Amino acid sequence: MTNDRPMAGSIPLTFVEPRTIPTYATDHPALDSFGRRIDYMRISLTDRCNMRCVYCMPAVGMQFAPRPELLTNDELLLVIRAAAAAGFRKLRLTGGEPTLRQDLVELIRAMKAIPGIEHIAMTTNALRLRRQAKALKEAGLDRVNVSIDSLDPLKFRQMTRGGNLEEVWAGITAADEVGLHPIKLNAVIVRGMNDDEVVALAELTTRHRWEFRFIEVMPLTGVAGLAEDGVVSSAELIARIEAHFGPLLPYGQDPADPARRYRIPGAPGKLGFISAVTDPFCATCNRMRLTADGRLHLCLLRDDEVDLRAAIRNGASQDDVEQIIRHAVQLKPWGHGLPEGILPTLRGMSELGG
Ligand code: SAM
Ligand code: SF4
Numbered sequence: 597m598t599n600d601r602p603m604a605g606s607i608p609l610t611f612v613e614p615r616t617i618p619t620y621a622t623d624h625p626a627l628d629s630f631g632r633r634i635d636y637m638r639i640s641l642t643d644r645c646n647m648r649c650v651y652c653m654p655a656v657g658m659q660f661a662p663r664p665e666l667l668t669n670d671e672l673l674l675v676i677r678a679a680a681a682a683g684f685r686k687l688r689l690t691g692g693e694p695t696l697r698q699d700l701v702e703l704i705r706a707m708k709a710i711p712g713i714e715h716i717a718m719t720t721n722a723l724r725l726r727r728q729a730k731a732l733k734e735a736g737l738d739r740v741n742v743s744i745d746s747l748d749p750l751k752f753r754q755m756t757r758g759g760n761l762e763e764v765w766a767g768i769t770a771a772d773e774v775g776l777h778p779i780k781l782n783a784v785i786v787r788g789m790n791d792d793e794v795v796a797l798a799e800l801t802t803r804h805r806w807e808f809r810f811i812e813v814m815p816l817t818g819v820a821g822l823a824e825d826g827v828v829s830s831a832e833l834i835a836r837i838e839a840h841f842g843p844l845l846p847y848g849q850d851p852a853d854p855a856r857r858y859r860i861p862g863a864p865g866k867l868g869f870i871s872a873v874t875d876p877f878c879a880t881c882n883r884m885r886l887t888a889d890g891r892l893h894l895c896l897l898r899d900d901e902v903d904l905r906a907a908i909r910n911g912a913s914q915d916d917v918e919q920i921i922r923h924a925v926q927l928k929p930w931g932h933g934l935p936e937g938i939l940p941t942l943r944g945m946s947e948l949g950g
Contacts, residue, residue, distance in 0.1 A: 617919060617920065617923045618923070619919065620919055620922040620923065622681065622682075622918065622922075624683070625682075625683030626682045626683045626684075626921070626922050626925040627925070628925050628926060628928045629926050629928070630928075630930055632879075632880070632881060632882060632928075633683075633882060634683075634684070634881075634882055634883065634884055634925045634928065635683050635684050635685045635686060635882055636684065636685070636686045636687075636688070636852070636882045636883040636884075637676070637679050637684045637686070637687055637688070637883070637884055637885070637886055638687075638688045638690055638883055638884070638885045638886070638949050638950070639672070639676075639687060639688065639689055639690065639885075639886045639949070640690055640691050640692060640694075640885065640886065640887050640888045640947060640948060640949040641672075641689055641690070641691055641692070641694040641696075641697040641700070641703075641888060642666065642691050642692040642693065642694065642696050642697050642888050643660050643661050643691065643692045643887075643888050643889075643946055643947045644660050644691070644692045644693065644696055645691060645692045645693040645696070645721070645946055646693055646696060646721070646723055646724075647693070647721050647723070647756040647757065647758060647759045648756065648757035648758065649743075649745070649755060649756050649757070649759075649784070650754075650755055650756075650757065650786070650789070650819070650822065651755075651784045651786055651813045651819050651822055651823070651826070651945075652784075652816075652818075652819065652944065652945045652946050653818055653819070653944060653945075653946050654818040654819065654944075655757070657818075658818075658944075658946075661888060661889050661947075665889045665905075666888045666889055666890075667886075667888065667889070667890040667905060667908075669699060669702075669703055669706075671890065671905065671908050672703070673703075673706055673707070673710070674908060674914055674917060675886060675890070675904055675908075675917060675921075676707055676710055676713065677710050677914055678914050678915075678917035678918040678920075678921055679918075679921055680710050680711060680712030680713050681712065681914070681915075681918045682918050682921045682922050682925070683712075684712070684713075684921075685712060685713065685714045685715065686713075686714065686715045686716075686717070687707060687713060687715070687716045687717070688716075688717045688718065688719060688949070689704070689716065689717070689718040689719070689737075690718070690719040690949030690950055691888070691946065691949055692888065692946050692947070692949075693720065693721055693723070693724075694718055694719070694720055695718075695720055695723070695724040695725065695728055696724075700728070700732070701728075701731045701732060701735045702735070704716060704732060704735040704736050704737050705735040705736055707736070708735070708736030709736075715738050716736060716737055716738055717737070717738055717739050717740065717741065718732070718737055718739075718740050718741070719740070719741040719742075719743070719782070719949070719950060720740055720741070720742060720743070720767070721742070721743050721756070721759065721764065722740075722742040722743075722744075722763070722764045722767030722768055722771070723759065723760065723763050723764065723767065724767070725740070725742070725766075725767030725768070725770055725771055726763065726766040726767045726769075726770045727770075729767070729770035729771045729773070729774045729776060730770070730774050732776070733774040733775060733776055737776060738776070739776050739777055739778060739779065739780075740771050740776045740779060740780075741779075741780040741781070741782055741809075742764065742767065742768050742771070742779065742780075742781050742782070743781075743782045743783070743784075744761075744764055744768070744781050744782070744783060745783045745784060745785075745789075745790050746761070746783075746790045746793055747761075747793060747796055747797065748761075748793070749761040749762065751789070751790065751793075752764075754789075755786075755789055755790060768781070777805075778805070778806070778807060779805075779806045779807075780806065780807040780808075780809055780868070781797075781800070781806055781807070781808050781809065782809050782811055783797055783808070783809070783810055783811065784811045784812075784813050785810055785811070785812070785813070785828045785833060786813050786822065786826040786828070787825065787826045787827070787828050788825075788826070789826070791828050791833075794810070794833055794836050794837060795836065795837060795840045795841075797810075798837045798840075798841070798860065798867055800865065801859075801860060801863045801864070801865025801866060801867060802860055802862070802863040802864075802865070803864075803865075804864065804865050805864045805865050806865045806866075807855075807857070807865060807866040807867070807868050808865065808866070808867055808868070809855050809867075809868035809869070809870055810830065810833050810867070810868070810869050810870070811870045811872075812827050812828070812829065812830060812870065812871050812872055812873045812874060813826050813827050813828075813873075814872055814873060814896075814897065814945070815873075815897075815934070815939050815940075816897075816940060816943070816944050816945040816948070817940060817941055817942065817943060817944045818944040818945075819944070819945070820939060823873075827873050827874070829871065829873075829874040830856070830869035830870070830871040830874060830875065831871075831874065831875075833869060834858070834869065837860075837867070841860045841861070842861065843861075844858035844859065844860060844861075844867065845858060845859045845860075845861055846858055847859045847866050847867075851880045852880060852882045853868075854870050854872070854877045854880075855868030855869060855870050856868065856869045856870075856871070856875075857869075872896070872897070872932070873934060876931060876932060876934075878895075878930060878931025878932065879931075881895075881928075881931070884921075884924065884925070884928065885948055885949060886904070887901075887943070887947055887948065888947070889905060890903065890904050890905025890906075890908070891903050891904065891905065892904055892921065892924045893943070893948055894924060894927060894928045894929060895928065895929045895931065895932060896932070896940075896948060896950075897932035897933070897934060897939075897940050898929055898932055898933065898938075898940055899940050899941060899942045899943075900927065900928075900929060901942075902920065902923070902924040902927065904917060904920060904921075907920055
């Protein structure tokens with residue numbers, strides 16, 4: 597089964613008219629209908645990117661949202677103020693490539709000043725991080741995750757369709773120097789591409805305090821064919837790493853963290869395994885996603901969305917938006933349907949931010 601095709605042009609949405617939804621109490625954090633506390637918003641600042649990773653975007657046929665469709669800075673800050681009022685405490689800036697967003701430093705400064713927002717992280721390919729790290733840290737960014745799928749410059753260029761590994765290392769070094777800690781590095785492992793590097797990637801944690809996270813490739817629109825044959829399960833990765841380093845030591849699990857964490861005995865860094873496909877973590881899900889075009893995407897691997905942009909452009913106040921966000925939290929599905937063969941079809945990972 598495959599759903600490879602260019603990004604969908606029109607997305608069916610739930611448009612929630614503020615007057616038609618129940619009134620939610622505003623004096624407590626948002627719990628979804630399964631009792632999960634939802635306090636983490638992943639914000640796609642743009643669907644554009646300066647790389648074209650094979651597991652994220654198709655080689656041809658990408659369509660990007662026209663600029664007027666993206667939330668403006670004012671609209672974005674309105675959403676975050678409303679989300680903070682609804683109990684969201686942690687933000688992650690992602691994309692596309694978040695460092696391509698104009699006024700990123702000013703945006704972060706404004707986000708960090710919003711009462712209730714306690715923590716801001718960013719996931720980046722780091723191509724622009726060398727020059728930006730210091731200003732981002734000073735503006736209030738707390739930490740970064742950097743994607744790095746290979747230690748071989750040629751393979752890295754192939755997997756990212758053009759990325760420069762040297763620039764990425766320079767970005768990681770800059771982030772380290774300015775204290776964007778703890779630094780986490782992400783690799784999506786694709787069979788036949790970079791699965792032969794798993795031990796070398798894990799070995800980085802024996803020399804650095806970083807957390808290295810291995811991510812199972814997910815079947816998002818545009819790359820589902822790759823995911824079909826390319827998934828290397830976390831169990832297989834752990835077995836390969838243990839064959840080299842000996843048994844891994846489990847490392848304090850944070851229930852809100854999708855990564856199952858381990859340590860190579862004696863290593864200063866940690867290993868994380870994110871197994872959305874073979875061992876989902878839906879029971880402890882604490883997150884919602886905001887797309888660059890202003891939709892709340894309720895589960896990464898499902899198509900359900902609630903349109904905030906339309907509400908805002910129809911005059912919704914911050915209180916209205918808070919109520920819509922609280923309502924969207926109630927609509928959040930329990931989990932994804934991959935085991936039943938239900939694949940997301942409407943958006944690619946570069947629109948959703950991982
Ligand atoms: N451009 C930034 C980056 O690459 O770090 C942020 C956006 S990217 C979409 C966010 C995360 O999603 C990255 O860690 C990336 O490796 C991951 N990702 C992209 N496509 C994926 C897929 N099909 N399955 C699993 N993870 C994926
Ligand atoms: Fe760009 Fe990140 Fe997607 Fe790679 S994973 S194409 S860097 S958005």
